[in-house]
Amino acid sequence: MTERIVLALDGGQSGTLAVVGTTSGRILGVGAGGPIRHHDEADAETVARDSVTSALDAAYGEAGLVAAADACCLSMTGSSGFVEAVVAERVHPGRMDVLASDAIAALAAGTGRAVGVVVIAGTGSVAYAASADGSAIDRGGWGWFMGDEGSGFWIAVQALRAAALGFDGVGPATELSELLPAALGFDTLREVYNAVTGGAVDRSRIAALARPVLELSRAGDPVAGRIVAEAAEALERLVLGTVSAAPWLADHERSVVFGGGVLSPASPVAVALASRLAHSLPGFAVVPSDLPPAAGAYFLALHSCGVDVDAAMLASVSEQFRSRAIQTGKNSPHHDNPATKES
Structure with missing residues (x-):
């Protein structure tokens, strides 16, 4: 041909x-x-x-x-x-x-076809399910103000809040208080606050803070580790809600593709989410995708x-x-x- x-x-x-x-x-x-x-x-x-x-x-x-x-x-x-x-x-x-939804492409990236379930956690978070019979639904994707739990932006915001609490002494001390300003090119958390409040730092730059948070969780920081665990729990709820709304998935379509940088194969969030889904969705195969x-x-x-x-x-x-x-x-x-x- x-x-x-x-x-x-x-x-x-x-x-x-x-x-x-x-x-x-x-x-x-x-x-x-x-x-x-x-x-x-x-x-x-x-x-x-x-x-x-x-x-x-x-x-x-x-x-x-x-x-x-x-x-x-x-x-x-x-x-x-x-x-x-x-x-x-x-x-x-x-x-x-x-495509009516970019999640369709993320689903196909994991399986080569647009059937099954995909959960994406990047700057935001969204889930989508589709069947060969044409049935399809999506969940999440509400944006930073109304949702996006478990996403890169959400992780970054939780980390910034934890860093501020740790700095003030009203929350657990964490290396995030010094790590996050440095990741954004600032010396102090107060400078980060001023830049974010003044609009000098956009959502993409804030979401990029997820990377050092994930790295710090690997290094054993308990606050970063808690944020990672909460992100995995939030994404599990999103997947379970999506599967519950898609009873028409055939047996051979029961897979959950991971998409987005937060759920890249080596991510601690992906590891934690896969472990959770093994218990909560034992009939579904987890497919960590390494393709965009x-x-x-x-x-x-x-x-x-x-x-x-x-x-x-x-x-x-x-x-x-x-x-x-x-x-x-x-x-x-x-x-x-x-x-x-x-x-």
């Missing part, structure tokens, strides 16, 4: 990733761009167009291509309408599929071309991404919800 060119793109608060590949499973180019803002933010359209253009230019540049793709899968936030015209210039007419959602969008683009993504292709694409040092989520422990993306 003649190889065809397919394009996949995933974008959210933590960044944008474009993938150009072939229908045989060869990744020709990968490009990264900036974040995609919530569609109601004042600069959402400009930022989205710039981020997507940068990612596409980098991916096509590495691939050495100028030809339009034969198929495309676009996994974006609610700002997708701003960038569809940009992407459409690189795709043959009528061959672009815009853009890879799932690539698999779905392949499906639209009639290509079956089998275990061999899944392994091959995973190895190609590893060779490029492209990690789960958006190259950090905070997704894009998704750490994940807000929609």
Whole structure:
């Protein structure tokens, strides 16, 4: 069968990733761009167009291509309408599929197909379940103000609060009080407070603090360890609520894919959540994914071309991404919800 060119793109608060590949499973180019803002933010359209253009230019540049793709899968936030015209210039007419939820791509990244359950913890947190019969539901994804428990942003906020309590002597002492300001480039917690309150530090930078929190938990800090345990518990509740709302999942669809940097395979949150789900959902397989959602969008683009993504292709694409040092989520422990993306 003649190889065809397919394009996949995933974008959210933590960044944008474009993938150009072939229908045989060869990744020709990968490009990264900036974040995609919530569609109601004042600069959402400009930022989205710039981020997507940068990612596409980098991916096509590495691939050495100028030809339009034969198929495309676009996994974006609610700002997708701003960038569809940009992407459409690189795709043959009528061959672009815009996903209703970026969680679909994250699910496909773990299994090669869009069936089962996925829980994503990046900048935000969200869960999604889908069946081959067309049934689908989502839970979570309420954003930093109303929810996102267990996400990178949530972990960072809990850590900042714990650091302040420890500093004031009304909570347990913790290395977080010194570690978090340093991670943001400040000397003191008070400087962090002033910068956050004044809007000098955005949500993505705050969510990035999840990384040192997770590292400190590994080093044995009890406060960081408690935050990790609470994040895993919150994400378990999200998964259980999603599964409870999806009784139509067939036996062979009973898997839970982990997505987003907070749930990368080596993350202590992922380890704790997997242990909890082994007891609370014994009939479900846990699938820690080491592929970004853009890879799932690539698999779905392949499906639209009639290509079956089998275990061999899944392994091959995973190895190609590893060779490029492209990690789960958006190259950090905070997704894009998704750490994940807000929609």
